[in-house]
Amino acid sequence: MYTLYGFPRTRSVRVAWALEELGLPYEYTCVNLKAGEHRTEGFVALNPAGKIPTLQTEFGSMSESAAIVTWLLDKHGQQEFMPVLGSGERLLYEQAMAFLITELEPPLWNMVKHDFALPESHRIAQMQEVAKYEFNTAMTTFSALLANNDYLTGPLFTGVDIVAGHILSWAKGSGFELTDDNVRAYADKVLSRPAYRAAWKNEVAHLPT
Numbered sequence: 706m707y708t709l710y711g712f713p714r715t716r717s718v719r720v721a722w723a724l725e726e727l728g729l730p731y732e733y734t735c736v737n738l739k740a741g742e743h744r745t746e747g748f749v750a751l752n753p754a755g756k757i758p759t760l761q762t763e764f765g766s767m768s769e770s771a772a773i774v775t776w777l778l779d780k781h782g783q784q785e786f787m788p789v790l791g792s793g794e795r796l797l798y799e800q801a802m803a804f805l806i807t808e809l810e811p812p813l814w815n816m817v818k819h820d821f822a823l824p825e826s827h828r829i830a831q832m833q834e835v836a837k838y839e840f841n842t843a844m845t846t847f848s849a850l851l852a853n854n855d856y857l858t859g860p861l862f863t864g865v866d867i868v869a870g871h872i873l874s875w876a877k878g879s880g881f882e883l884t885d886d887n888v889r890a891y892a893d894k895v896l897s898r899p900a901y902r903a904a905w906k907n908e909v910a911h912l913p914t
C-alpha cells in the first residue's frame with residue numbers, strides 16, 4: 706500500500722486526489738510543516754529536499770507532485786485517466802503539464818515565498834506585483850491551451866487536470882479572479898469532483914490537534 710506524506714492546503718492534495726480518483730487505499734502521514742517536521746533527519750532521508758508531497762512506493766520514495774500524479778495514473782489508470790504514450794492527446798498532456806509547473810505555478814509560489822516562506826532578509830516586496838503580472842500573462846496562455854475543450858487534452862479528464870485544478874484553486878485563494886468563462890467553468894467542474902473533495906477532507910482530518 707502507498708504511504709503519502711503530506712500536509713493540508715499544499716501540493717500534496719494533488720497526489721491524494723490522484724489516489725482517490727484511482728480508488729486506491731493509501732496511508733496518510735501528516736508532516737507538520739508548521740512544526741518543522743519536514744526538516745527532521747527521518748523525513749529528509751525520504752526526501753532530501755525536505756518537501757511534501759512524498760510518496761512511498763514499492764520502488765522507494767518519490768517526490769515532485771506532477772511526476773507522482775503522472776506515474777500513479779500511468780501505472781493504475783491507463784484506460785481511464787491517461788492518454789496513450791505517443792498519441793496526440795499525450796502530446797497535449799506533456800505540453801500542458803510542463804507549462805503548468807514551469808509557467809503558471811511559479812508566480813503563485815513566488816508570491817508565497819516573498820510573503821512569508823523565504824527568510825525575511827531574502828524577501829522583496831515588489832515581487833508581489835511582478836508575480837501578479839506573470840501569473841496573468843500565463844493565464845492568457847492557459848485559456849488558449851484549454852480553448853473550448855472540456856479538459857486540457859480533450860474530452861478525457863486526466864492527471865494534468867488534477868495539477869491544473871489545484872493551481873486554479875490556489876490562484877483563487879490568492880485573490881485572482883478567473884475572468885475567462887471557459888476557464889471558470891473548467892475550474893468549477895474539476896474542483897467539484899468527489900475525489901478532490903475526499904482528498905481535501907482526508908488531509909484536513911489528519912491535522913494534529
Ligand SMILES: N[C@@H](CCC(=O)N[C@@H](CS)C(=O)NCC(=O)O)C(=O)O
Nearest residue numbers: 715716755756757758768769770771
Ligand atoms: N516542486 C515540488 C514542490 C514541493 C513543495 O515545495 N512543497 C511545499 C509544500 S506545497 C513544501 O514542502 N514546503 C516546505 C519547505 O519548502 O520547506 C512539488 O511539486 O512537489
